Amino acid sequence: MINLTVDGIEVKLPEGSTVMQACESVNAEIPIFCFHERLSIAGNCRMCLVEIAGSPKPIASCAFPIAEGMEVITTSKKVKDAREGVMEFLLINHPLDCPICDQGGECDLQDQALYYGRGMSRYSEDKRAVDDKPFGPLIKTAMTRCIHCTRCVRFMDEVAGVHELGAIGRGEDMEIISVAESGLGGELSGNIIDLCPVGALTSAPYAFTARPWELKHTNSIDVLDAIGSSIRIDSKDEKVMRILPRLNEEVNEEWLGDKSRFACDGLANQRLDSPYRKNSKGKLEKCNWDEAFDTIFKKITKFKNNEIAALAIGNSCIESMVTLKDLMSGLNVSNLDSRSELSSLPIKASERCGWLFNPKISGIEKFDSLTIIGSNPRYEAPILESRIRKAWLNSDMSIGRIGGDCMLSYPLIELGSKTSIFDDLLNNSHSYNKVLEASSRPGFIIGEGVINRKDGYGIIGKIRKIAEKYNAFNEEWNGLGFLHTSAGTVGALEVGFVPGNKGKNTTEIINSAHKGKIKFVWLLNTDDCDLDAFSNSFIVYQGHHGDKAAEIADVILPGRAYTEKEATYVNTEGRVQRTQQAVQSPGDSKEDWKIVRAFSSILGKPLPYNNISELRNRIEKINPYLTVENYVINGCLSNIGDPDLKISNHDINPLDINYYMTCPISRFSETMAKCSMQSKKNGKKN
């Protein structure tokens, strides 16, 4: 430990700490531009200058290590003058166009110029002007405003792992450029908007639409992937203007994937704002809730219980799934499922370690080797990808990949995509055995490329065997991480939205529907299954967007999107989180669980809960932790999968998804459409 004083207050800090950390520990405020906790130290803005007794010149506190007996002064005239000087230099080439700058009101330079600058400018010469750069459809640039803090460059290099930004030239001629021909690559580029301390990089879709002080902030949870990043929804006039990440060390740190951040314009397009039903000509027409329920009632009472089925997920919340499940059990219908076709996820709660990301997202940093099997974290969960990169940067862990050829942001040991590798690894006859042997905490990420296979159960069993062999599946360390793509998956399994006694699973429901044996199907936010199967069935679609399933539905029940309801989700690691209502939902749409509850009274079998707290009491009976926000459900060990099952020799491939269009919200987002076009232009693999 090293002893020093800051403004006369004694501080004790471990060796290697910086002067800035010492100042922060006594709440001495240091203005900064280039410094960022999660990025490497650049020390080039010079705003953090402080005085050290005995040193003739002020020093940059972010980059200066502490020493025994050091006396740091942050309040002297010298420091004040130094800050004023730096600020004056920064403002020399800064355009001072705050009234037309989108950063206005949340600009570091604006704030710090007020607190640490001279009141007046002495500069009367010409200012420099810099060409704007093509950073793609998400980021609007005004490079004349750039103060060269290089935060964006460091973020892209270090966190995103996309080496496309650079600072060329020197001195006054320095410019931030991108070498990518059409916009920035990677799925995390939107974060440089938050990082930019000035208005050089601003959000293109949000440009000139609102000022920060007009916005209503609502803390919520993202549901566009299975990670459940913490977000802040900024809304104005009942419209979601933008979505920003919120600090959550356990999940997303302070980053957010581009889809989660920019797909919010899709919330305003193609919304289901009223119930619809098919008229005699087979065309959907608007109706009221009573008419819609009446139509369903007439149909549902006509069929036998084994002719009825219900499918959920997408981004279904727990509340709606529990209600629909209860409705269906009231009708003695056991054909429910939330899993994809061919899915080999277990359904018993005692086997939940077979669907959770057991090592937890933050646990990735404990891995000393990682094997990615049938997954592409870059597209399925960019936040997870950045965690893996962070872990790799800090520890140099070896990362192997089975299946897939997409470029990831860390070096990979390619293990091919043959299924025979699992037996090789079990028999110690593969060179990768050495890597696993050398690691004490091996991690495995198992993606839907494995889960959604006919023989997935067998592969998962073999992976479990391998994990057991290398101490990655025991009470102390469970390194098996199942990575899902939908926000609803884990929640659905937790509440048991799975086939009941003798019930059919998704595959069987679809097969029977093809044969005409399923005559009525209730689709809850389900757009991504084989919808053709239901062409002869009566389809009730409950959801918030007029997407694929709504098109073929016989009755549409308009639900709410995640920004419009308070709903519970469980992320891929089993973390129970709740969204908050930021805006009103359009038209006649209703909260999803209330729709089902209302229909249950029409059926004459009213569900025993009238308000959200009674519903939560019901959910508590399924699993008491499902109502505890931020609780992480743990899976105890169980023999998941069946290692003796014969596995086919079909190659393992991760899901082939377009990152920018995975759900109805992102499919109807104009911004996402632009991104999708750009990424096609750039070539999918890079």
Place this chain on the structure above:
Amino acid sequence: MSIRRPAPDLIQPKTFKFSTINLIQIEKILKKYPHDKKSSAVLPLLDLAQRQNDNWLPLAAIKIVANTLEMPMVKVLEVSTFYNMYNLSPVGKNLLQVCTTTPCWLRGSDEIYEACKEKLGIDFGGTTKDKDFTLIEVECLGACSNAPIVQINDDYYEDLDEISITSIIDKLKKNIQPQTGPQSERTGSEPLNTKRR
């Protein structure tokens, strides 16, 4: 100092390839650095590429250097736009770098500049029609005791005056290597008015 940016696309060659001799040279250079710190060799490699390519660095060469060192291309571009010794667009066979910083200026760099300009018919930043000479202004070359100085390609010509710089240019025109170093009676930077014993 002019803004340092890559040359326009029109004059950028499409490809660049290191010569066999230089490839051997690269191997030698890389041996000086640890295996996982290859990027340390970026300066010497860019220099090799520049020497091979008539004293200027095209983007194609920057890409090849990046590939050789397993660096992102943009990082090599950053380095090559930072240092003035890398020429980013074509220059003449003889690159006249006239120092105009204070000590040289006090000792008459203005006259040197005028002499060059008159002799070659070009201003700072210009290249003669026969592509033999390019004239540029540089900041302090660090040999102030022998001011004024002009660096021509790799050599320093010191203690210059109008007559000596004109004769150097004349010799270069005739492809004769002029005597490098001080153009006065001294051989180093000893005081001028003391006679050698």
